[in-house]
Structures are given as structure tokens and as C-alpha cells.
Amino acid sequence: MSVASVRRAAKESVSGLPRAFWWLWASTLVNRLGAFVSIFLAMFLTADQGHSASFAGFVGALLGLGSVVSSIGAGVMTDRLGRRPTLLIAQASTAVSVAVLGFMTDPVAISVVAFVVGMASNASRPAVQAMMADIVAPEDRVRAFALNYWAINLGFAISSVAAGFVAEYSYLIGFLGEAAMTMLCAVLVFVKLPESRPDAGGAAAAGPGSAGGGEPAVSMGTVMRDGRFMAVVGLSFLIAVVFLQSQVALPVAMADGGFSTKDFGMAIAVNGVLIVAVQIPVTRYIEHRDQRLLLVLAALLGGYGFGLTAFAGSLAVYMLTVCVWTLAEIINSPIQMGLVARLSPVHGRGRYQGMYTLSWAAASLVAPIAGGTVIDRFGADALWAGCAVVGTITAVGYWVLMRRVPAAGPATEGSRDGSPEEPGAVPAAPDPATAPA
Numbered sequence: 001m002s003v004a005s006v007r008r009a010a011k012e013s014v015s016g017l018p019r020a021f022w023w024l025w026a027s028t029l030v031n032r033l034g035a036f037v038s039i040f041l042a043m044f045l046t047a048d049q050g051h052s053a054s055f056a057g058f059v060g061a062l063l064g065l066g067s068v069v070s071s072i073g074a075g076v077m078t079d080r081l082g083r084r085p086t087l088l089i090a091q092a093s094t095a096v097s098v099a100v101l102g103f104m105t106d107p108v109a110i111s112v113v114a115f116v117v118g119m120a121s122n123a124s125r126p127a128v129q130a131m132m133a134d135i136v137a138p139e140d141r142v143r144a145f146a147l148n149y150w151a152i153n154l155g156f157a158i159s160s161v162a163a164g165f166v167a168e169y170s171y172l173i174g175f176l177g178e179a180a181m182t183m184l185c186a187v188l189v190f191v192k193l194p195e196s197r198p199d200a201g202g203a204a205a206a207g208p209g210s211a212g213g214g215e216p217a218v219s220m221g222t223v224m225r226d227g228r229f230m231a232v233v234g235l236s237f238l239i240a241v242v243f244l245q246s247q248v249a250l251p252v253a254m255a256d257g258g259f260s261t262k263d264f265g266m267a268i269a270v271n272g273v274l275i276v277a278v279q280i281p282v283t284r285y286i287e288h289r290d291q292r293l294l295l296v297l298a299a300l301l302g303g304y305g306f307g308l309t310a311f312a313g314s315l316a317v318y319m320l321t322v323c324v325w326t327l328a329e330i331i332n333s334p335i336q337m338g339l340v341a342r343l344s345p346v347h348g349r350g351r352y353q354g355m356y357t358l359s360w361a362a363a364s365l366v367a368p369i370a371g372g373t374v375i376d377r378f379g380a381d382a383l384w385a386g387c388a389v390v391g392t393i394t395a396v397g398y399w400v401l402m403r404r405v406p407a408a409g410p411a412t413e414g415s416r417d418g419s420p421e422e423p424g425a426v427p428a429a430p431d432p433a434t435a436p437a
Helices: 003-014 020-034 037-048 051-081 083-101 106-123 124-135 138-169 171-192 218-224 227-246 249-256 259-287 291-311 315-343 346-378 380-404
Strands: none
Touching: 020 083, 020 124, 020 138, 020 171, 037 051, 037 106, 037 138, 037 171, 051 083, 051 106, 051 218, 051 346, 083 106, 083 171, 106 124, 124 138, 124 315, 124 346, 138 171, 138 259, 138 315, 218 227, 218 346, 227 249, 227 291, 227 315, 227 346, 227 380, 249 259, 249 346, 249 380, 259 315, 291 315, 291 380, 315 346, 346 380
């Protein structure tokens, strides 16, 4: 491939997206560059504070529980207060609570503040995803979500390395550094990002789907009754439980197999490197292809990628399995987020995104418990076989669901001026092979 063709491909990958998207993207990157605490929190609690490993696990669970609790509330805030105020509140609260956590030594105080950190840090996600759906044209959403996902992984890859050096010098600097970076995100949002909620500030006229005073007539009951969307949430939960086996079950299984923490670090590093290297070109390739088949393929690759771990006897094979399920992650993430945006009514995007966020937050609680329990009772091979089964069930679910969801396209979206959509309504669209995502 010539240099000119590479430049052209890169330009096409980033062109056509609004300026507001790039400020939101920059905010995401800055946030992830400063994500130190989640990386070294367990080591801080055990090595620095002298707490037990079980207490460190309990604190990690509280972080996850906080995320679960805030998912729905943040979605409602995103619709009621607006995307920008929700982002400001979430990021400022995260900055303050992370800084406070760095000074806590009492177990009860650590537990309470960690729960608050989990709530605050997760509260920005529905707002970010809803704002992205607001400001990016329907045909560009898969690409936009992929670029944002790429920024998350690039930032995390850099912060993972930086966190090691920071923690070696001072854990407190890590806490304060994350607080400063998160507050910088809040400032960036305040200065550069206007409110994007369709009915905010006269940006859109209130239509028949709006309540008085410009408030959306979409409640959490509306979300729960939207069977097609809730099916997406359920399938998202299943595939997330599979992907999240990489956080606890995979290192435990590798340790039981005689591999070192260094070996696990090398294997899991493949995930971040591969996402940063191929997320954008893969998204360019799949952007205008049949999303039905791609979601099915991603579920199968995810399930059987982890299933292949049962046959891993060397570090090279472990790295190969990581490649397989990482490709599933690369395909699934932007398409699924685009599907969520497509099925969400314009005036209820915050609530819908909050429910979608809940699927991953809940999976972050269930996956470690389920993985550890299966390994203890039945062995690691049974867990990997179970991942293959869950992946297959998810693939069948996507196949059935997507037969009821016409291909994406401008005709399937609510109007950009904020007029309401029927929840979950997706009218007929062009041929899936040529329709934009």
C-alpha cells in the first residue's frame, strides 16, 4: 500500500465528523490518559495500606456496585438536565471523590468513598453516548463510536504504563493526578461543548412525543416495555460476561497453569495493542456491511475465542486466543453502540443509554463471581466451554433479533432536529450490503 493510499484512508476515517465530536473525543482521551486508580487500586490497598486481598476484592466490587446504581440515574439526568450538565456533575464528582480516596485509611471510609467513585465515574457514560448520537449523523455513528472506543483504549494503554511509574514513586500522586485529569475533562466540556439535547435551548421544537416544558415523554417504564431494545440489553449483558472473563478468570487460570504475572501481562497486552492498531481499519471495512451477520460473527468469535483457551498450553497460544476475542470486541463494540443509538427515541436517549450502560455494569459484577465459582467447582476448562456456549446463545439471539431490525440508514433515524421517534421504531431501509451504518 502506497503512502498516498494510507493518507487517503486515514483522512476518510476521520473526515466529515463535527467539531463538537472531536472535543468530546478529546475529553474521552484525556479522561483515559489519567485513569490511574483502577489500575493500581488493589496494590495500593494491599501493599501500601496493608489490607487483605479479600478487602481489596470487596472494594473492587463496591466500585462495580456504584456503577450499577448510577447507570439508570445518570441516564435520567442526561434526559432531564441535559448532556452537558450531567457530564460536568459526573466528572467534577469523580475528580473530588478520587482525590479524597487517596487520603482514606480507615476501611469503612475507603469502602464508602470507593462506592461514590464507582457511581461518579460511571455517570458520565450515558451522557457521552447520548451526546455522540445527538451530534453525529446516523450514517457516521459506527465510525464515531469506533473512534471513541479507540481513544479509550489508546488512553488506557498509555495510562497503564504511566501508572506503574507513578505508583512506584507515590500512590497519592496517582490519585491526585487522576483527579486533575478528570477535572480537566470537566473544564473542557464546560468551555468547548454546547448542550446537544434535541429539546434544549430551542434546538428542537417539542413534538407530540414531548411532555410539557420540553421534557421528554419517555420514562424508564417506556424503556422496560421496549422489548426489542431490552433484548439488545440482555444480549449485551451475555457477551459482556464473556469478554470480562479476561479480568479475573484468565489470570487465575494462567496462574494455575504455571504461568507468571509477566506472562499474563504479555498476553493481555495483545488486547490493547490490537485494538489500537486495527480498530480504525477494521471499522472502515465493516462500516457499510450487514450488521446482522457482523453481530453474530462477533458473538461467535468472542465465545469460541475464550473457548479456545481450554487448549492453550503455551504463552503463544494464549496470545492467539486473545487475538480472536479481541477481534470480536473490535467488531461488536461500535456496531452494538450504533444499534443502541438507532433504537433509542431522540428524547429518551439518556435513559436508553443508561439501561445499556447497566448491562455492562451488571456484567462487571457477575463475571468475576461466575468465573471464579465455575473454576473452583468444575475447573477452568468448564468455564471456557461455558463461554463458547454463551457465545453461541448470544449469536442465535442476535440472529433472531436482527431479523426484526431493518438495516441502518438515515430513514431509520429520528430527524436530526429533535422530533421524536417511536421507541424502538426502525422503518424499512435500503439493502444491508450498501446501507450506511
